[in-house]
Amino acid sequence: MIQRKILPALIKHLRRDEFSVLIGARQTGKTTLLKQLEQYLENQNLKSYFISLEDFDILKELNKHPENLMKFLSSRIDSRVFVLLDEIQYLDNPTNFLKYLFDKYSSMIKIICTGSSAFYIDEKFKDSLVGRKKIFELQVLDFDEFLLMKGRESLIIEKNKISSSENYISLYRNELNVLLDEYLTFGAYPAVVKANETEVKMDILKDLFQSYLKKDIFEAGVKQQEKFYQLIKVLAHQSGSLLNMNELSNTLGVSTSAVGNYINVLQKTFHVGLIRPFYGNIRKELTKMPKLYFSDLGLRNTIVNIFQSVSGRSDKGGLFENLMYGALVQKYQKDSLKFWRTAEGNEVDFVIDDASGRFAIEDKFSQKEFKPSKYSKFRNAYPAIPMQCVSYHSDTNQSSVWRWL
Numbered sequence: 292m293i294q295r296k297i298l299p300a301l302i303k304h305l306r307r308d309e310f311s312v313l314i315g316a317r318q319t320g321k322t323t324l325l326k327q328l329e330q331y332l333e334n335q336n337l338k339s340y341f342i343s344l345e346d347f348d349i350l351k352e353l354n355k356h357p358e359n360l361m362k363f364l365s366s367r368i369d370s371r372v373f374v375l376l377d378e379i380q381y382l383d384n385p386t387n388f389l390k391y392l393f394d395k396y397s398s399m400i401k402i403i404c405t406g407s408s409a410f411y412i413d414e415k416f417k418d419s420l421v422g423r424k425k426i427f428e429l430q431v432l433d434f435d436e437f438l439l440m441k442g443r444e445s446l447i448i449e450k451n452k453i454s455s456s457e458n459y460i461s462l463y464r465n466e467l468n469v470l471l472d473e474y475l476t477f478g479a480y481p482a483v484v485k486a487n488e489t490e491v492k493m494d495i496l497k498d499l500f501q502s503y504l505k506k507d508i509f510e511a512g513v514k515q516q517e518k519f520y521q522l523i524k525v526l527a528h529q530s531g532s533l534l535n536m537n538e539l540s541n542t543l544g545v546s547t548s549a550v551g552n553y554i555n556v557l558q559k560t561f562h563v564g565l566i567r568p569f570y571g572n573i574r575k576e577l578t579k580m581p582k583l584y585f586s587d588l589g590l591r592n593t594i595v596n597i598f599q600s601v602s603g604r605s606d607k608g609g610l611f612e613n614l615m616y617g618a619l620v621q622k623y624q625k626d627s628l629k630f631w632r633t634a635e636g637n638e639v640d641f642v643i644d645d646a647s648g649r650f651a652i653e654d655k656f657s658q659k660e661f662k663p664s665k666y667s668k669f670r671n672a673y674p675a676i677p678m679q680c681v682s683y684h685s686d687t688n689q690s691s692v693w694r695w696l
Contacts, residue, residue, distance in 0.1 A: 292323060292327070292438040293440050294327070294439075295320065295324060295327075295429070295432075295434060295436060296433065296435070296436065297324070297427060298324060298328075299325060299430055301313070301324065301328060301403070301427060302331060304326070304425060304427075305373065305401065305403075305592075306316075307327075307376070307425070308393075308395060308397045308398070308401070309422070309423060309424055309425045310389055310392075310397075310401070310402040310403070310404065310423060310424045310425075311401075311402070311403040311404070311424075311425055311427060312379070312404055312406065312424050312425065312426045312427065312429045313325070313403070313404065313405045313407075313426075313429055314405070314406050314407075314409050314412055314426060314427070314428050314429070314561075315405070315427075315429035316407070316430075316431070316560060316562065316586065316587075317407045317408075317432060317499075317503045317506070317507070317560075317563055318480055318482060318499060318503060318562035319430065319431055319480065319561075320429060320431050320481050321377075321405040321407070321429055322343075322377050322405065322656065323481075324405075324429065324442045324506045324630060325341065325377055325403065325405060326341070327376045328373075328375060328403060328594050329341050329663075330333070330374055330456075331371050335374075336665055337371075337373060338365070338370065338371075338372045338373065339372065339373040339374070339377045340363060340364055340372065340374050340375065341377070342363055342375065342376050342377070343377040343378065343380040344376060344377060344378045344379065344382065345377070345378055345381070348691070349363065349392055349449075349481060350381055350382070351383060353388065353522060354382060354383045356391050357387070357388045357391040358391075358608075360374065360392065362399075362436050366435060366603065368399050368400070369389075369466055371398070371399055371400070371401060372399070372401070373400075373401045373402075373404045374400055374403070375403050375404075375405065376402060376403070376404035376405070377404070377405050378406065378407065379404040379406045379528045380406040380412070381406060382513065384421060384691055386420060386464070388568070388607045389402065389404075389420060389423065390419050390420060390423060391425065391621065393423040393424075394423075394643070397423075399691075406511065406562075407507075408507060408511075408559060408560045408561075408682060409558075409560070409561065410561040412426070412559075423489045423496060426562075427587055430561075430586065430621065431478065431479035431480055431481075431586065431587045431617075432479035432480075432484060433448075433479070433617075433618070433621045433696070434471070434474060434479075434561065434618070434696035435447050435696070436452075436479075437470075437484055438441070438450075440481060440484045440485060441470065441484065442510055443470070446463060446467055446470070447466065449461055450467060450693050450696065453467070453691070453693050454691065454693040454694040460464060462626035467618070467693075468636075471603045471692075471696075472600065472615075474588075475513060475587070475588055475594060475601050475610055475611075475614055475649055476598055476600075476601060477489075477492045477493075477589040477592070477598070478496070478587040478588045478590060478591075478592070479587060479588075479589065480495070480496075480587060480590075482495050483495050483496060483499075483589055488599075492589070493593070493598065496589050496590060496592075496593040499590060499593070500593050500594060500635040503508075504523075504560075504562065507556065507560040507562075508556060511556045511559070511560070513552075513553065513556060515545065515549070518543050518544075518545050518553070519553050519556075520542055520548070521543055521599020521605065521690060522539065522550065522553050522554075523553075523557065523562075524553075524594055524595070525539065525543075526557075526563065526583055526585075526586065527591050528595055529583070530583065530584055530591060530609055530612075530613050531582060531583055531584060531609045531616075532582065532583070532585075532611045532648060533580045533582055533632075534565065534580055534582065534583045535579075535580060536550050536551060536580075539672075546571050555585070560592065562585065562586055562587075563583055563584065563585055563586060564583070564585075564586060564616070564620065564625065564627050565581040565582065565583055565696070566581060566582050566584070566616070566629055566630055566641075567579075567581050567629055567630075568580070568581070568623075568629060568630060568631065568632060569629035569630065569644060569671065570631070571673070581694065582616070582630055584613050584616040584686065585613055586617070587617075588613055588614065588617070591613065594671065595682075601683075606685075607655045607656050611654055611655075611683045611692075612640060612654050612682075613649075614692070615640070615652065615681060615692070615695065616628075618695045618696055619641060619643065619691075622695075623643055623645055624645070625646040627639070627643055627644050627646075628641060628643060628644075629642045629643075629644055630642060630694070631651070631669055633668065636665075637665075637676065639651050639652075639653055639655050639669050640652060640654050641653075641654070642676070643680045645664065649673075649675075649676045650676060650677050650678070650679070651669065651673075651677070651678040651679070652675055652678070652679060652680075652681050653666065653678065653679075653680050653681070654680070654681045654682065654683075655680055655681075655682045655683075656682065656683045656684065657682060657683070658680065658682040658684065660682075661680040662671070668680060680696060681694070683692075
């Protein structure tokens with residue numbers, strides 16, 4: 292059981308009155324995090340209660356009235372207690388439940404809860420919870436966490452040495468390359484990373500796609516499930532491309548509003564993410580169409596059914612671009628991540644428009660593919676925004692992917 296990078300932020304938030312709401316895709320480790328928080332609280336001699344709402348009897352009681360939570364706590368609360376609620380979205384009205392308990396008991400009870408789908412968070416967690424909750428999003432493992440789960444903590448230090456010095460010669464670079472190829476091929480769901488055999492990894496990924504995604508779309512109320520699956524397969528083949536709703540509508544034979552609803556479900560269940568265009572001149576620069584990426588490459592590769600070595604794949608450029616999307620999402624707020632494109636087709640993969648500043652990234656599988664002259668229009672339009680190429684295979688450590696993982 293490794294410590295996820297989000298854990299210190301959750302521990303720090305324990306001191307706040309606001310309730311902590313941990314969201315993320317199924318099977319990313321939210322319940323494990325709750326258990327780690329429970330262990331931390333126990334080590335601090337603080338009273339805590341772990342309650343799973345997958346238990347129907349408990350769920351039935353809490354749906355009757357929030358006060359029924361007290362039935363599952365000590366008869367007398369003489370000091371602040373911490374309630375760890377797993378799967379809050381199963382409640383009929385989680386918003387009213389949390390609002391009631393916060394307004395009446397926030398000085399006595401601190402709730403830390405999980406929810407598998409942002410679909411429920413958005414629909415039920417209304418504005419009435421402003422100031423009463425803080426949302427934390429748990430993603431799949433980043434590359435450091437991946438190495439930790441593989442038992443290769445020493446390679447994190449080696450990776451950082453490679454990225455920090457152009458002159459550093461690492462004896463472990465080939466091993467890191469092999470592990471990065473595995474990361475791109477099978478993704479970063481904890482259960483997949485822990486599995487040692489390729490066939491087992493593939494079986495887990497297929498189960499994630501066939502079983503857990505099916506739960507997501509059923510609970511989201513998707514009617515035409517066959518069309519939904521057709522859409523996700525089209526999107527998997529077009530990862531990193533512009534999201535043309537009219538084109539998808541014609542391909543699937545459904546309305547654009549249906550396509551929009553399906554994509555919204557995929558977003559709210561954390562399977563895909565969208566980034567919006569960055570522009571200064573809306574007449575010259577395209578467009579309102581976003582670009583779409585998958586949150587986990589293993590799931591994406593399962594959908595397209597390609598698991599061969601990365602270097603031999605025809606889609607390796609798009610695979611690497613999706614990897615960079617995931618790495619940047621781990622480091623920056625999603626809303627600060629954009630792309631640039633003109634009506635003539637000039638494009639820069641990522642523009643980070645962050646409070647700390649702006650910079651642009653063009654990613655290439657091989658550094659030799661990068662031609663600086665192709666990006667003169669961007670540089671002329673935005674001379675104050677520095678731009679760099681990041682590559683999967685690079686002649687210099689400074690321009691390689693290791694700086695971002």
